[in-house]
Amino acid sequence: MTQSLSHLKESASQTAGPYVHIGLTPNFADIKGVYPADLGTAMVDEKTKGERITVTGRIFDGSGTPIRDALVEIWQADAAGLYNSPSETRGSADLHFTGWGRAPTDMETGYYRFETIKPGRVPFRDGRLMAPHVTFWIAARGINLALSTRMYFGDEEKANAEDPVLARIEHRNRVPSLIATREGSTFTFDIYLQGDKETVFFDI
Amino acid sequence: MTDRRPNRAPETGSFFQRDPLWHPPAFAPGYKSTVLRSPRKAPISLDNTISEITGPVFGHSMLGDLDDDMIHNFAKPGESAIGPRIIVYGRVLDERGKGVAGALVEVWQANAGGRYRHKRDGYLAALDPNFGGCGRTITDEDGNYAFRTIQPGAYPWPNGPNEWRPQHIHFSIFGHGFAQRLITQMYFEGDPLIWKCPIVRTIPDKAAIDGLIALLDMNATIPMDARAYKFDIVLRGRRSTMFENRLEGN
Numbered sequence A: 001m002t003q004s005l006s007h008l009k010e011s012a013s014q015t016a017g018p019y020v021h022i023g024l025t026p027n028f029a030d031i032k033g034v035y036p037a038d039l040g041t042a043m044v045d046e047k048t049k050g051e052r053i054t055v056t057g058r059i060f061d062g063s064g065t066p067i068r069d070a071l072v073e074i075w076q077a078d079a080a081g082l083y084n085s086p087s088e089t090r091g092s093a094d095l096h097f098t099g100w101g102r103a104p105t106d107m108e109t110g111y112y113r114f115e116t117i118k119p120g121r122v123p124f125r126d127g128r129l130m131a132p133h134v135t136f137w138i139a140a141r142g143i144n145l146a147l148s149t150r151m152y153f154g155d156e157e158k159a160n161a162e163d164p165v166l167a168r169i170e171h172r173n174r175v176p177s178l179i180a181t182r183e184g185s186t187f188t189f190d191i192y193l194q195g196d197k198e199t200v201f202f203d204i
Numbered sequence B: 001m002t003d004r005r006p007n008r009a010p011e012t013g014s015f016f017q018r019d020p021l022w023h024p025p026a027f028a029p030g031y032k033s034t035v036l037r038s039p040r041k042a043p044i045s046l047d048n049t050i051s052e053i054t055g056p057v058f059g060h061s062m063l064g065d066l067d068d069d070m071i072h073n074f075a076k077p078g079e080s081a082i083g084p085r086i087i088v089y090g091r092v093l094d095e096r097g098k099g100v101a102g103a104l105v106e107v108w109q110a111n112a113g114g115r116y117r118h119k120r121d122g123y124l125a126a127l128d129p130n131f132g133g134c135g136r137t138i139t140d141e142d143g144n145y146a147f148r149t150i151q152p153g154a155y156p157w158p159n160g161p162n163e164w165r166p167q168h169i170h171f172s173i174f175g176h177g178f179a180q181r182l183i184t185q186m187y188f189e190g191d192p193l194i195w196k197c198p199i200v201r202t203i204p205d206k207a208a209i210d211g212l213i214a215l216l217d218m219n220a221t222i223p224m225d226a227r228a229y230k231f232d233i234v235l236r237g238r239r240s241t242m243f244e245n246r247l248e249g250n
């Protein structure tokens, strides 16, 4: 008999199902009066530092149809490159920026939308700076374990070119799947679950 | 979101790798919705960076008095939801067995007849005017949580001509890092539909399914009021930073 590591196993994931909005964005699902507002709808206030941007897009299934029952969450650094988290040990993040957003995809059009700021750069494990990015987490009916990916910014060509995570992607023609296109103050980041344009997802 | 978790120094280690043979695969054709929604290319492995080991914090101050009471949080004053009254309680732990303090636990479910309050749910079972179907709570310093609800009903769904979901409660959990984010479902001990369900059966390992089945706990049951079900949730464990490659040059 050997000793035991006595580690527990993570609870197995299950799909969020078609009614995820009841639990996570009940006001959006017309369940009013339980919570004053849906969590994660306001990332910024009037005092938030940084360039105001909109991040929007759709999530396409393998038939090319936008998914209209998904839930998207994002997590990002503030304008100075600090996370609003107790595990951020490099300094204090902007108290007027939550860093975390949650949005449903529109039940008709499939668009998600976040009003946020452009994040600063944060270091990779070895201290090199990563390009500005936003972490995405996607849950929906038919997705058994929520998908993780990153959005990079199309107007950061130089930073993107030296980003150590993007550099890890062997098939270089897949890198553009992670780069949002800029038009005015709006960045569009479409996500493809399958097909030629399949988005790079990360096993984090 | 600015409350600090009490009495804990923040941890900064990366998370234990997920076990792909334990979680359901993305493509699980018995559950038809996965067919067009499953990425087909291999995910790229990414050692946790600061973007993954950090995560938002939710303070107890954001909670309303009835957030953890689904019997009453949507009911008219003096009324309550219809159905078997239950308490669901347990701990949020990580794979090291440590309680996860300050974890936001959000839940949603069908009513006692198996009907969701959602415009896309066309099941003919009646809506309960006093049941909304959402609740939330935040774990205490040891990772404990509890909420009150009614036992949800089983319901039919169109995956096959005669497919029924076992009674279940959906759970969404935030731990201390965004990479610990987890959505799962809680099932009830003894429900024969569990082992027939295509969504349950996306999970390849029977032990992993057993880990999602809550047990009736007569010792936590409140006599003449509500039965109790115990449901522990395990999030990814975290490495000690002592022996880990440094995240940055400090």
Ligand SMILES: [Fe+2]
Binding pocket: A017, B110, B165, B168, B170
């Ligand atoms: Fe459900």
